[in-house]
Amino acid sequence: VAFRFRPVARETRVHREKRLPSEAESSPRSPPRRSRRPGADGPRRRRAGRGPRAAGAMSQRQVLQVFEQYQKARTQFVQMVAELATRPQNIETLQNAGVMSLLRPLLLDVVPTIQQTAALALGRLANYNDDLAEAVVKGDILPQLVYSLAEQNRFYKKAAAFVLRAVGKHSPQLAQAIVDCGALDTLVICLEDFDPGVKEAAAWALGYIARHNAELSQAVVDAGAVPLLVLCIQEPEIALKRIAASALSDISKHSPELAQTVVDAGAIAHLAQMILNPDSKLKRQVLSALSQIAKHSVDLAEMVVEAEIFPVVLTCLKDKDEYVKKNASTLIREIAKHTPELSQLIVNAGGVAAVIDCIGSCKGNIRLPGIMMLGYVAAHSENLAMAVIISKGVPQLSVCLSEEPEDHIKAAAAWALGQIGRHTPEHARAVAVTNTLPVLLSLYMSTESSEDLQVKSKKAIKNILQKCTYLPALEPFLYDAPPNILKHVVGQFSKVLPHDSKARRLFVTSGGLKKVQEIKAEPGSLLQEYINSINNCYPEEIVRYYSPGYSDTLLQRVDSYQPLTN
Template identity: 75%
Template sequence: MMSPYQFLQLFGHSADGVMSSLKPLLMDDVPAIQQTAALALGRLANYNHDLAEAVVKGNILPQLLCSLSDQNRSYKKTAAFVLRAVGKHSPQLAQELVRCGALEMLVICLEDFDPGVREAACWTLGCIAQHNSELSQAVVDAGTIPLLVLCIQEPGIALKRIAASTLSEISKHSTSLAQAVVDAGALTHLAQMIVHPDAKLKCQVLSALCQIGKHSLDLALLVAEERIFPFVFTFLKDSDNHVKKNGATLIKEIAKHSPELSHLIVSAGGVAAMIDYIGSCRGSIRLPGIMMLGVVAAHSENLAMAVIVSKGVPSLCACLLEESEDHIKAATVWALGQVGKHTPEHARAVATANVLPKLLKMHMDYSCSTDLQMKARKALKDILKKCTDLSALQPLLHDAPPSILKYIIEQFSKVLPHDRKARRLFVTSGALKKVQEIKAESGSPLQEYINAVNNCFPEDIVRYYSPGYPETVLERVENYQPASET
C-alpha cells in the first residue's frame, strides 16, 4: 500500500502544498467536497507526526471548526476524525487543538442527537486527555464529564466503549481528575457495566475503575464499595487476554492501598484466583498478577502467610523459570522478597523452594538488567535476615560475594549457639571448613560474624578446619624429635 509520503512524491507535491490546496475546499459550497477534503486531511494527519504538524502550521484547524455547528453529521464525524488524527501524536499538537477552540466544538458534538457524532467526539477527547494532566484538566474544564457519563448510559455498545475509555484517560493522571469523574456519578454506572457480555466494553470499564482506584485509599474504597468483589475474579479466567489483564491490574491497584483492602480481597478468594491466573498465562499478561501477590504479602505477616498457604511461592518460582524478560523476573523476585521478609517461618517457605540460589545467581549475573540485579539483591537480603534454615543457607557459602556472605554468616552466628544438632551438621557438612576459608577484613562485620561462629566450637576443631592445618601438622611431624634420637 502506498504511504501518504509516496503519494505526494508521485505527484511532485510537498505536504505544505497539499495542505494549501485542500484548505479552500473546506469552505466550498458543496458539502460533499467539504467532507472529502476534511477526510483527506485526516488521513494525512493520521499517518505521522510531521504531516499532523503540517495541518496545524497550515492554519487549517480554525477553518475546519468555524462553521462546524451548521454542518451535517457526516461532516462533524469527519472533522472529529481530523482533530483526533492531529491530537494523538503529541502533547504539543493536542495543546494546539485546545488553543484553537476544539474542545468547545467537541462539547457541542457530545450533545448531538446522532450517536456516531457523540462517539467521534468521545474518541477525540480521549486522544487529547491521554497525554498529561494539564490537557486532561482542560477537557474536564470544558464540561465534558457529565456528558461522558450520559454517553456510558446510552444503549449503543460502541459509544459506551469510547466513553468509558475517555473517562479512563482522564482519570489516570491525578487524584483530583479521578475525583472529578467520581463526583459526576460515573463510578456506579461503570461498576454496573462489568457484567456486560461485550469483551471490549468490559476491558474499558475495568481500565476506568483501575485508573480511578489507583490514586488513593479513599478512591480505592469507593471502587471496592461498588461490590465488584468477588465478581471481578471471574475475569481472570476470561477468554479475552485484555479483559484478564485489566481485571488483574484492577485487583492489584485496589490491594496496594491498605491491609484492610488486601484482606477483603484475600477473604473473597482473590489470592487463590490470582495464583491460578499466573499459572494459566505467559508473558507480560502475568505481570499484574505477580505484583498483586507481592503487594498483598507486603502488608502483613498474615497476608504473606495467605500467599504461602495458597501455594503462591511455587507459582512465583515457576515464573522465574518460564519467563525470559528481565522486567517480569524483577517483579517476581520482588514479590518473593515481600513474602519471605516477615518471619523465619515465611523465609523458610521461600528458602525451601530453592529460591535463594536463583536470587544469588541473578544478583551476580551482569547480563541481567540493573533493575533485576538490584531487586534480586534486595529480596535476597530481606529473606536472609529472617532465614534460620541453615540447610538452605549453606549452599550459598560457596558462591556468595562478601556483601551477601555477611548476612548468611550472621544467621549462622544466631542459630548455632542454641542448636547442638545444627552445630554437628555444620561441621560434618563442610560448612565450618568453608567459613574458615572466607577472607574478611579485620574488624569488618563479616569478620565479627565469623568470629561469633567460631566461638560456637572448640578451639582445636576450628584450628583443624582452618586452611593450612594439615601442612602445620606435617611440619610438626617432621620437626618432632623422638626420645630415642636425643
C-alpha cells in the same frame, strides 16, 4: 401496406414538384406556388429564427459541463488521496507532492461530499505521524475544522472529529494546539448530538487530548465533558460505551482531583454495572477506568469497592481476552496496595487464589499486574503474606522469575518474593525451599541483567536471608555469594548454630565450617564478628583442624617430632 405504398406517394410528390415550374411558366396569370421542399426558403427562414436560442442552449450546456468535470475531478482527487493515505508506503510521496495545501481549500468546498472526504484524507495523513499532524496545525486547517464542526452535517462532524483526534494523539503540544483553537467547546456540543457516531467521534477526540497530562485533562473537564461522557456510557451503542469509558479513564489517571470529578459525576456505579458485559473490548475500558480511579487514594479505592465489584470482578480473571485479564488484575492491584484492610477484603473474596491462577494461565506483560498485586498484599502483614503462601503463590512467582524473558517482569517477581519472605523465618523458609535464592543470586550477579533487576534481586536476597534459618538453602551461598551478600549468610549461621546441635554437626560434615575458615574478613568488621560467633560453637581443635594451613602445621610437627627410642 402503408410501408409498401409510401415510396409510391413520395415518388408522385416529387414528380409533381418537378412539373410545377413548367406550369407556372406556361400560365403567367397564376400566382407562383410556395414550394414545400425541405430546402425551400420558408423552412430555412424558420430555422434561422431558432438559431440564437439553440446556440445559447448549447453554450449553457458547455459551461455547465466544465463545472461538472471540475466537480468530478475534485471528487476523484479527494477519494483517491483518502484511499492512498490508508497505505503507509504512500505517505511520504503524498507529503512531498504537497497534498496538505491541496486538501485545505477542499475543506470549504461547496459540495458536502468533497468536504467530508477531504477531512477524512487529512485525518488519515495526520494519524500517520507527528510531522503531518504538525503540518495540519501550521496550515491553519484547525480553525476551518472547528468552524465547520458546528455547522455541517453528521458525516462531516465525524470526519472533522477524526482529524482532531489524529492531530491530538501525537504529543501534548499538538493537543494544546487543538485546545487553543477552541475545539473543546465544539467537541463537547457534539457529545449531545443525536447521532451516536458523532458522539463517539467527539468522545474519542476528547479522550486523546486528555490522556497526555493533567493540564489538558483539566481543560477537558472545564469544558464540561465529564457529565456528558457519563451519559454516553449509558447509551445502548456498545462502541459509544467503549469510547466514553476510555475517555473517562484517560481523564481520571492524572490526579486524585480529576478522578474525584469523574466520581462526582456518578461514573463508578455505571461502570461497575458493565463489568459483566459480554463485550470484551468494553470490559477492558471499564476495568481500566475503575483502576485509574482506585489508584489515587484510599477513599477512592473504597468507593470503587463499595460499588460491589467483588467477587464479580474475579470472573474477569478467567476471561478469554488477555487484556480483560490484565486490566482486572490491575484493578485488584490498585485496590490492594492502599491498606491491609482492603487487601484482607480481597483475600476474603478469594482474590489472591484467583490472581495466582490467572498468573499461571498467561504469559508476559499480562502477568505483571498480578505479580505486583501479590507483592503488595504480602507487604502489608505476616498474615497476608501467609495467605499468599497458602494459596501457592511462591511457586508461581518462582516460575515467573525463571521463565519470563523480560527483565522488568523478573524484577517484579523478585520484589514480590522479597516481600513474602521478609516477615518471619517461616515465611523465608517457604521461599527458600522453592530453590529461589540461587536464581535470585544469579540474576543479581549477571552482567546481562538490567540495573533495576539487579537492585531488586539484591534487596530480595537480603530480605529473605535476614529471616531465613533453613540452613540447607543458605549453605550454597557460602561458595557463590559476593562479599556484600556473604556477610548476611554468615550472620544467619551465627544466629542458628549456637542453638542447634544437629545443625552444628551438619555444618561440619558438609564442609561449611571449613569454608567459613577460608573467608578473609577485615579485623573488627561485622563479618569477622559473625565468623568468631560460629567458631565459638566448636572446640578449638576442630576450628584449627579446618583452618587453612593446618595440614602444613601438622607436617611441620611430624618433621620436628623426635620418636621415642628404647
